[in-house]
Amino acid sequence: MNHMIYLDNAATSYHKPKCVLETLAYHTRNSSANAGRGGHDASVRASSLLMEARETAADFFGISDPLRIVFGQNTTMALNLGISGLIQDGDHVVISSMEHNSVSRTVAARENVEYTVVMANEQGYLNPFDVDRAIRTNTALIVINHASNVTGSVQDIRSIGKIAEKHNIPLLVDAAQSAGCIPIDVEQMNISLLAFAGHKCLMGPLGTGGLYVREDIPIRPVLFGGTGSMSESLSMPEFLPDALEAGTVNAPAFAALASGIRFVERHQSEIRQKETYLTQRLLHGLLNLDSVTVYGSPLQQNRVGVVSFTIDGRDPAECSNILNQKNHIAVRAGLHCAALAHQTIGTIQGGTVRASVGFFNKPSDIDALLLAVKHLC
Ligand SMILES: Cc1ncc(COP(=O)(O)O)c(C=O)c1O
Incomplete structure (x- = not known):
């Protein structure tokens, strides 16, 4: 197999x-038993792995009670649990125009729920005052993407958190692209619900993600099934995580996620520095190519290492195929499951080519991509 240059870390x-x-x-x-489903040693071992993983994640996000973290397969599942567990017929929801389909489709699927899409500017940044202005008397939830998987733009969650608090409306933050790359403290940022991916910047295995739910948020179960607790009842337990965590949980994967979080904690400033350097190198190189258009902010401030671009006269999907087949460079093309974001930045026809850097990339990976893009131009 040829050596692959992997620049699809946002996926x-x-x-x-x-x-x-x-x-x-x-x-x-050694610990692949079913957590919370038996009194035998192997099941107890799996349960303590999960508890340790919850404690590690709680410490990382400034969460005081680890039991308020529900584990699931990915960010999509966490967002679905948060949105569908909270909103009811007649409610109004505020979302941003940078949302991933895991938010926009989930909200749009509810027939008797209205929603307002707050437009970001063409670089993908929201004005928090526009969020404030979108709030109605029946607004039951605000959902905001922290870092865009299309433009890399990072929103001012602290200010939006203050607005949510002022109106006493829960704020659900989609941290799929930020958790692990940008410091998050749920209390300082007034985040009521946090949906995160374990398998992206936190460097855990595929199939890991989670949802934090603050103590005062009255959330309903979305998935029903066994929890290993209150089994005599036909209702789901009311306490977390059991209320939202039906079915067998992959304890070894979450133990590995805890390792990933500890790794990120140990190397936090190194990770940020390296990703910033690589992103700057990539942005600078692309901006120097005449027939390339770069979307989002050309500057390093308030962004993560997700860079979208197009090449004049070239279809993004064709570019990504050539980069893959000829240069063995893995990038992603198209709409990146975020049509609203492409409408915002004006790339809904065909989308963009997206390169996303990670801690294990080298400057030579960026240079190889830049050279290949230059040839495509
Ligand atoms: C901003 C954003 N939200 C949600 C998701 C869905 O995440 P997952 O793949 O963990 O379900 C993604 C995936 O890339 C994303 O970028």
């Missing part, structure tokens, strides 16, 4: 730290 972090792979292998071998 998932393909290269995982050694500690994550070793933890996953070790616990798959």
